[in-house]
Amino acid sequence: DTEVTQTPKHLVMGMTNKKSLKCEQHMGHRAMYWYKQKAKKPPELMFVYSYEKLSINESVPSRFSPECPNSSLLNLHLHALQPEDSALYLCASSQRLGRRGASGTGELFFGEGSRLTVL
């Protein structure tokens, strides 16, 4: 079983709705990620949080708003989405952050994903 937990597993929303995706990990990882995955494509990076600070935003539209309340939690707030935003949204975490002297592994662990459908 994955140690990265995402809720909800499925979400259907209209273009005027506001909803949130939630992610939790208890592996002590200090980097957390949001990816978007379309059918038959690899995951596409959206955001990276490093020590609870946003470190990478891959030019994601402002209708997606990430939040990292603490080192274990990651949220993705959704507002005024478009039908083309329908996809599997994956949360992931990793330990090693590339800081000088840091030790640890470079594995990236994914959650099961939240399947989003925008009507």
Add this chain to the structure above:
Amino acid sequence: QKEVEQDPGPLSVPEGAIVSLNCTYSNSAFQYFMWYRQYSRKGPELLMYTYSSGNKEDGRFTAQVDKSSKYISLFIRDSQPSDSATYLCAMSHATLNTGNQFYFGTGTSLTVIP
């Protein structure tokens, strides 16, 4: 040129066959190499992780990394129908300020026929 190249398949093999999945890459700074298995409509599951060059074995799975050729492989022995999934390779290098950047292959779709 993409950072990571992976043959998308699809690959279809009979049960019990040995499966070989491969990725090539262009960035010699990659240090960490991963293989994921992804079932339809599920998140990717980490199967194998290797740091730098060498082989790693876990049950029916063997991962190989050849940094000199910039080539990684995943071998599945005695393949089972339950191995039918998409297999993604991924790799990363640690950067000082932003942490790991992960680069994915496009995935290979595997079907194991009973």
